Amino acid sequence: MFIVVCNNTNVSKLVFDYVAGWERPRPDGSVALVPGKLAIFSNEQSGRWRSHPNTRPDGKIVVEICGVDVYDPTTGEIRSNSTDDIACWFIDTAYNGESFFVRHAYFTGAEDPYEKLKRALRAEIDEAAWSAIYSTVCRPFEPPKSGRIAVKVINHYGDEVLKTFAV
Numbered sequence: 001m002f003i004v005v006c007n008n009t010n011v012s013k014l015v016f017d018y019v020a021g022w023e024r025p026r027p028d029g030s031v032a033l034v035p036g037k038l039a040i041f042s043n044e045q046s047g048r049w050r051s052h053p054n055t056r057p058d059g060k061i062v063v064e065i066c067g068v069d070v071y072d073p074t075t076g077e078i079r080s081n082s083t084d085d086i087a088c089w090f091i092d093t094a095y096n097g098e099s100f101f102v103r104h105a106y107f108t109g110a111e112d113p114y115e116k117l118k119r120a121l122r123a124e125i126d127e128a129a130w131s132a133i134y135s136t137v138c139r140p141f142e143p144p145k146s147g148r149i150a151v152k153v154i155n156h157y158g159d160e161v162l163k164t165f166a167v
Contacts, residue, residue, distance in 0.1 A: 017036075018036065018037050020036045020043045020044075021033060021035050021036040021043050021049075022034050033047055058140070060140035060142055060143075061141055061142070061143055061149070061167055062137060062138060062139075062140050063138045063149070064136055064137045065083060065086065065106075065136050065137075065151070065153065066083065066136070067080060067081055067082045067083055067085075067086070068081050068085070068153045068155060068159075068161050069161070070157075070159040070161060083108045084108070084109060085155050086109060086153055086154070086155055086156075087107070087108075087109055087154050087156045088106065088107050088108070088154050089105075089108070089152065089154070090102045090105050090106070090151070091103060091104040091138055091141075091149060091150070091152075092152075093141045093142075093144055093149055094145065094148075094149070095144070095146060095148040095149050095150035095164055096148075097148065100150055100152060100162065102152075103141075104138050104139065105133060106133050106135050106138060107133055107134050108134065108135070108136055117130075147166055147167060148165065148166055149164070149165050150162060150163065150164045151163050151165070
């Protein structure tokens with residue numbers, strides 16, 4: 001699984017169809033399944049929809065964050081931000097629908113946040129450990145028994161976005 005944040009729902013649907021596959025109407029009224037352009041994520045198999053979404057060959061889930069959209073109530077507009085504007089993001093890999101529990105934590109952002117964190121903590125940080133969490137792609141994890149995950153994104157302004165996904 002991966003997450004792509006688009007500037008509106010129409011674009012989101014087009015990206016999903018491109019990656020996972022879509023139905024093309026035929027002149028006779030029937031539909032043809034068109035495979036997704038990224039085979040590993042295509043939900044079509046032998047001309048039929050898969051019974052469940054495609055996963056990695058080992059069955060694990062991977063989330064990739066590409067940006068975040070935040071509603072600005074003062075202007076009524078939606079601000080789209082790239083990963084450079086995201087301070088951190090978290091995954092609850094077994095979301096229960098009631099409370100968010102951070103099971104994965106990652107940091108992104110431009111302008112060398114590693115140096116800023118070192119100064120803020122007044123300590124040395126293991127660069128190998130930092131590189132493991134300074135990422136827009138999470139470590140693979142097993143599908144949860146709850147059937148849901150949640151992703152929380154916080155930008156540099158402190159705006160938070162939480163999105164849940166059935167997996």
